[in-house]
Amino acid sequence: QCYDDGGYEDFIDYRQPPPVALSPEEAAWVDGLLKGKGLRN
Secondary structure, eight states: OHHHHHTGGGTOOTTSOOSSOOOHHHHHHHHHHHHHTTSOO
């Protein structure tokens, strides 16, 4: 609920990689998660 009420989707561009370095495995997991939620193509 905090995410929904906080308007984070207006401040975070989920189409871009995160500002922190992730391992290839973590990056693949994040990419799949965001694609599954329709936040990335």
